[in-house]
Amino acid sequence: MLRGTVTSSVWSTKRVEGIPAGAFLEVELDGGARLIAFDVLGSGIGERVLIVQGSVAASWFPAEKSPPIDALIIGSIDETV
Numbered sequence: 001m002l003r004g005t006v007t008s009s010v011w012s013t014k015r016v017e018g019i020p021a022g023a024f025l026e027v028e029l030d031g032g033a034r035l036i037a038f039d040v041l042g043s044g045i046g047e048r049v050l051i052v053q054g055s056v057a058a059s060w061f062p063a064e065k066s067p068p069i070d071a072l073i074i075g076s077i078d079e080t081v
Contacts, residue, residue: 002051003077004029006043010036019067027051027073037071048077 010024022040027049029035037051050073057072 002029004049004051006045006047006049008045016068018065025073035071037073038069039073041073041076043073043076049073050075050077
């Protein structure tokens with residue numbers, strides 16, 4: 001699981017059929033790397049989020065309709081202690 005901050009939205013005029021409602025967001029990970037993650041929670045710019053990748057991200061979607069999504073935002077970080 002990764003932690004990061006949403007830095008911007010990614011607009012795409014063409015998408016693979018079968019991608020569910022949601023948004024592509026650019027996230028800066030702790031440590032400085034960046035990635036594009038799919039968001040179904042409605043996260044906003046500046047929000048701290050939790051991200052899963054690979055088979056864990058894909059398993060959130062129904063198996064027969066699994067879209068080609070490699071990174072998925074699964075939570076919003078309220079605080080860390």
